[in-house]
Structure formats: C-alpha cells, structure tokens
Amino acid sequence: MPTTSLELATLGHRIRHQRVSHGLTLDELGARVGVAGSQLSLIENGKREPKLSLLQAIAQATDVDVAELLTPEPPNRRAALEIELDRAQASPVFRQLGISPVRVTKGMSDETIESVLGLHRELQRREREAIATPEEARRANTEQRLSLRERDNYFPEIEKLAEKQLAAAGHVSGALTHRTVSIMAERLGFELIYVNDLPSSTRSVTDLENGRIYLPPASIPGGHGLRSMALQAMAHRLLGHQRPTDYADFLQQRLEINYFAACCLMPETNSVAFLQQAKKDRNLAVEDFRDAFGVTHEAAGMRMTNLMTNHFGIRLHFLRVSETGAIQRVYENDDLPLPMDVTGAIDGQIACRKWAARAAFSEQNRTTEHYQYTDTPAGTFWCATQTGTVPEGAFSITVGVPFDDAKWFRGRETSKRAVSTCPDEACCRRPATELTERWEGKSWPSARVHMQMFTPLPRGNFPGVDDAEVYAFLERHADS
Template identity: 25%
Template sequence: MSINPIHVIFGLKLRQARLGQGLSLTELAARAGLSPSYVTEIEKGRKYPKADKILRLARALGYDYDQLVSLRLEPPLHFLESALSSQVLQQFPLELFGVDPAAVVGLLTRSPAEIGALAQALADVARGYNIREEHFFRAALRSYQELHGNYFEELEREAVAFARSVGLDRSLPVPEQALQEVLQGRFGYELGLIPADARPALAAYRAIFLPGRRPRLLLNPALTGPQRKFVLAREAGYRILELGERALTNPPDRVDSFSQVLNDFKAAYVGGAILMPERPVVADLAALFELTTWQPERLYRLLEAYDVTPETLLYRFSELVPRHFGLKVHFLRFSEINGTYRLYKHLNMSQLSLPKGFDLKEHYCRRWLTVRLIRELARLGQPGPLLGIQRSRFLQSQREFLCLGFARQENLPPFLRTSVTLGLRMDDELRVRVRFASDPCIPEGLLNETCERCPLPPEACHERAAPPERWEQEQAIDERRRALEELTRDGAPVGDVPSSVSSATG
C-alpha cells in the first residue's frame, strides 16, 4: 500500500467541510445515503468514492461537485498540499522499515493542521539547505542497509544461482569475456563504447544504458579491466532481478524515485556477489584475520585474485564481515579536489564519529587514514593503488577503529585522487577475531572529526588545516551555561545595583 495524495486530499476536504458545518459523521452519512463506516474510510484517505457518491456528498454539504474534488486545500490545511504532492512522501519506502502507510495517512487525517505546519517547517529547512528528494532517498537506502548489516541473503542466493546456471562459478577471477557473452547471448545486449572523443561531455560517464528491443550498453573506453567487469556484472544484476526502474547512466545524472535508487543498489550488490562469491571471500577473510602480523601483500593478492577495484574489494568486505564475523564496520569513500576532501559515499555500522551538519564546510581531520592516504599518494606522484592501515582513536569519544584503506588516481574526468576505507570497531570481539589487530607495527592515530571541532593545541597538531572555531564556540557556550547555573543556584551572591540604575528605575 502506498500513500495516494488524491485520496488523502479528498478525505481532508470532506472532513474539513463536514466540521465546518457542524455535522457529525453519522449526520453526513445519513444525508448522503451512505454508511458512517464508509464515510470514515473516505475521510481517512483509504477509499475514494465513485462520481455518483461524490455528487451525493457534495449535495449533502451544499457544495458543487467540482469544489469538493478540487485538490486545493483551505487554511489551515493548505500547508499539506506540497507535502502530499511530494515524491518523498509518496515514494518513501515505509514498508522497508516496518511502517504501515495507513498509519501515516491516519496521522495526517487525525491532526491535519498540526502535521501540515510541521511539514511546512521541514520543507523550509530542506529548501534552506538545498536538500533535494534525492538526498532523502539515498539516506533512506543507507538506513535500510545499516538496519540489515548491509547483507541481503536473497540477493546472495540470486547471484549464486545465476553464476552456476551460466558457468560463471567455474573459475576465479570471473573472465570479462564470459560476462560479455552472458549479456549478449542470454539477454540480447549490444555492447559498445561511449564516443568520448567525439562527445567530450560524455567522458565522465562510466557507462550509458540505452533501452530498447535490443538494449545497448556503452562503456567508457578509459575504464580499466576490473571497472569494466563490475559494470558488466551490475548490468547482469538488473536482468537477473528483472528490475525496471533504474538509472540510465553511471554515475546517475538524476534520481526520479526511491525505486530507482533501490534497484540500482540491488543490481550493484548482485554484480559484486558474482565477481566475489560469498564462500571463497569468507574463507579468504578468515585466513586474513588469522594472521598474527599485518601483511599488506595479502590484500594486494586478493585484488589480483578477484580482479576487482579496491572499492569493490573493501565494499564487499563491508557486506560479509558483519554477517560472518560479527564485527561492526564502516565504509568511506573520499575524493580530493584542490586540497579539499569530500565524503562521497559512506555506510556507518560501527558508530564512527562522522562530522554532522548540513552543507558541512569544515576540514576533515588530516589524521584520518582516508585523508592521509590521499596526501601520501599525491606526495609520491603515483596512480596507486596505495594501501594503508591504521588504528584510529577519536579524541573525545575515545572509540577506536582498525582501518584498512586504498588510495588511487581516478582514470576518468576529472581525474580525482580518491580513497576507500573499511573501518572495524575495536572491541573485545575484534581482538579475538582479527589476530593482527594488535600488531605493534600498525601505526596509531589520535584524531578528531574536523579541525574546526578539535581541542588539540597548535603545538600538539602540525597537520591542522583550520583554526578550532567550532570548538571555541562550544566552549564559550558551556562557560555561559555554567555561569548561568551558578547565578541561579540558591544562595549565589549577586552584585549591588548601581545607584544610577536604581534611581532611574525608582
């Protein structure tokens, strides 16, 4: 069940008109020759009457037919118009979070004026910070992934069954030629290249999908082998799951619905599971975690064994580590543009202290592994991938994380330096499961969220990129709060009123 704005608006208008004339549900129902229970269902937005019954209701209220079916709401309900027409409300995946849409409709119709005012306030906040519907959809997807530990058994089964049916499970790494043959032979695709030279504006796309009776998939000629394989495997994921609504470009140019965001995620999940099947990956992770010392070459060998990108490798780990090893993880993807570091992708299942705030324009702590690797890559002047590890402890929360990461130079415009990091929360379970976590050779970092929020004095941090303005503001607020508490405490001394003030007030 989804929220139908036309049904809800009609129900609200009917209720508003009935109350405006001082009629009870029973009285309106009797005048219109309908049952009270049926009128109740209409007012709650659960049912929409046929034309003859709308006419009977309009006559019972002294309204014109067109007046009652108009989608315009009168004050104080007019705030609900924009909320009810919003794609966010209509498409938000309430069922994924165990919420019955009927309960939301019931809340809207039970306290429409109050909910309308709240919706208007939230809309104003969203506009003020340029928060678009796409942001809500992507946030909903992240929450859904985190709720399930980023592991989806039904998608794992689909990947295994399909790989077995077409012979992709016979050897690792999965051959690119085999993926091409699956798309062309089984699904009738035409494969080609994006004309990036003739149309430079298309050079930033990794892939473009052109639907039709014989669908076409165009790949960017600058893609590496592992990148091409992931695009092909993800495209197979759309077909395996029979997903319709989807992005036509990668990266997506636009987001039209939550279904599109969810379908793109599902196809990518299945694609990753085809390239890195669950059983061998879990076995490789178990062997890695059994090492008593950190051996970076083992991770480089896994990149070669599966022939995947660093992002695919670590993201796949984020799907399987919580499920099979019971560890709390987070995944981050950063990019650097002219010395500015931007967080482009994240999953937070480890209670990582991520900087909070709309349109955050602060400087991420330069001691984060993901930032440190990008800076090191720039210093070396290499394309990468550059692997790093760090035990990170946050200054204020004192939470600790074991972080593994790669940095590399992107091969597509705008040729950014990027890094991906898998973080595992340090606790007793991790110290048992991951034996190399206590290796003294692993560097340690004492860090904070951003430079603006960091209490470390200048002499204690030589990497600071900005003064601690937010920290100083918070300290000033705390000081004022303490002074106010002391002032209001019983028996707290206060100064004498100056004579000039007392005479003026007298």
C-alpha cells in the same frame, strides 16, 4: 449502465452526436423522449446518469441501438479531445494549481483544445518524473544508509541469485571473465555491444526491444569496469525492476544492481573461503582480496562490508574521501563517530584531518596501504587506507575496524597513531589561538566555489539521464 465519470462523459458525447446528426435541438429531442431539454443537457454533459428506460427512448428517437450509445469509444475526434480535457482538469495535479478549468464552447477550435491538452500532458509528465529536491535526496540517502547499517549491508537473496546465474554460465572460480559475462547476458536474451557514441549521460543503455546492452569501448581507460556495467544492466532485468517511482526508489535500484555486480565479480562462496583463510592466517588485507578477484580497491573494500559482519562477526567501516576531505561514500556499523549535518546526512561532510582517510594524502609513498590507529571519543579504530587519482582529483579508500578486531589484519603492527576529538571543533577545524590572533581580520581568501552547489538536482525517472540523447542513440543503432 455507466457509473464512472469517464463513462458518463463518453455516453453524453455519443447522445449529443446522435442528436446533432439528426438535426435535433435539446428541446426537440426532449419532447420526443418525455423529458425537459435541460435534463438532457445534464446527461449530455456527463453530469447525470440516465435511467435505462430513458436511454432506450433516446436510442429509439435517434434510430440507433442502446449498445451503440453505450460503446466506450468517443463518437468522434472532437469528443475524444473534450473527454480527455475534462479528465485532465479533474485530476489532483491540475486542481492543486488552484486555477479555473477551461470551459469548452462550440466555437472553440480543436487546435485550441489540443494546445491546452499539450500543457496538461506536460504537467502530468513532470509530475510522474522522479524529481527530488536536494533535501529530499539527502533524506533518501540517509534513510538508505541507516537501512544498510541495520542489515549489516548484506542481501542474502541477491547473493543467491548471483551464484545461481554464475553456475548456469559455467563459472567456478577465479576472476570473472568478459566471456562469462557475455554468456550470462546471452542466457537472458541480450547481446553485449561496445560502441563509441554512448550518450554522455549514461554508463550503459539497454535496448529492450532488440535485446542489446550497449557499453563503452573495451579499449577505454578503466575498461576493467565494463564487466560491472554489463552486470548492472542485467541486474535490472533479473531483479524485476520497474521505472523508479521516486528518488528513494532510484537509489534502492542503484544499490541493488551494484550489489548484484559485486556478488558476481566476487562470489560469496569463494570470497568467504578466501577471507576465512586470510583471517585464520591473521593476514586480512583489502589489497589481497582485490587482486584475487581482479577488481578495484574500492570494490574489494565495499565487498568486505557485505561479508565481514555476517560471516565473521567483524564490524567495520568504509570511507571514500576526496583530497579536500569531503566524504563521497560511506558505510559503517562499528560506531565510528562520523560527521553529519542536522538531518543525519554524512555524504559531503568533512572528515577529520587526523583520520587515516586524510592523513594518507601526506604520505610520500602512495602506492601501498597506509595503516593507522586513531583514538576517538567512541574508542580506538585501526584503518587501512589506499589513495588513488581520477580526473576529478585524488581520493582515498579506507576500511577500518575497532581496535579489538585489528588482530586479524595485516598492518596491525603499525606504530602510527593519532588522536581525534571531532566533532569538537578544537580538534582540527578551529585555527590555533596564536594564528587566529595573528591573522584574524588581516586576510581575504578567494573561495573555490564548487559548481555543483548551483546545479539543480538531476530530474527524470533516471536522474541525470538525457532521454532525447538516449532515444536518438537507440534509433541510430536500431537497424545496425
């Protein structure tokens, strides 16, 4: 016998369908089976479960088998619509709205029910999307940063997976080639295709149905990143990722695919051997590590955060800072006193002007690394900083360690030294007393407002991705 509300609703509709087909009223059918018409009404509306003997009597009175009444399929399209609407209006998402459900009547057209159902489907779709408020996103980002700090930014299971995939593709040493990346994709059943019309909201698009990974043209500026993009797309499949359930899940997946790509471009075994020799020579340098594996300075710096603590016991920090001083990316497990808001979030906070990450912008020669010691309330840190430029503006990449570990790095002999007392505002945020006295109340600057302040946080299972654009792209290329 039916037990769930959905099964009872379907049964009720099938009984009603048979009664109406035989031209019987509720009272007439009730008289034939020995119950009041009001009792049959409760059964037809899915409010009461009939006993087996009554169900058998109804089946006999309407010339059908009991099995037909118990079929899980609605008897007709109208019944299917009404059942779906009942289910939608019973959902927690709808109940949270605090509004009365729509009561379906005989005179209500199918089109009206479909229209109401359309609203419910959209409500459910939006509820399923991984939407986060800025506060939720910052909280998720902070929790991820603290989690990485706890594990020294090291994922042994992803390291092993990457080395296994590389070995299967025949990669032994040296920079990972585009050819080897293609072989790795082929082993997973994917073909790498470079296109000019990739959706603007994506870095790559994977066609799961046809086994294709679409990437930007190899000739675009910064094309060296195509290996990483392809590896990230493959990582979703290798790591068994499902559609993100919330913003924290999205961030975790992004972290894992970036980590996998880094492991492939700078394999653990070869990277540790390289760093071990450099440490033995007291000549550790991000730029040498970068050049040995043919990656970006930022990628090499981040890879050091994966390996240096776990393999060499060296704690360190990594910073990407914009020319305005805003921290864009951060990792630390060496207790560098980073600025943070009341929630513990660091991204977007302004780095101290005295730190190498900002002092490097004032260097005349920006082609080489800038070395500096900085005294802070948490101790002295040595840092190596390299600056770069993207269309959005200049930025710096910094890798630093506590004073005692500077002995392993090239540039430790620098005489440049600064003193930072941040978060004390007197360090670099508060104007000098004489300048305050001279200009306070006599100036009116026009602020440069960053538009992202007013931009809603991207929504969707894959935040920021335009599904309409992606699906149209896939349709264009499906038969090519």
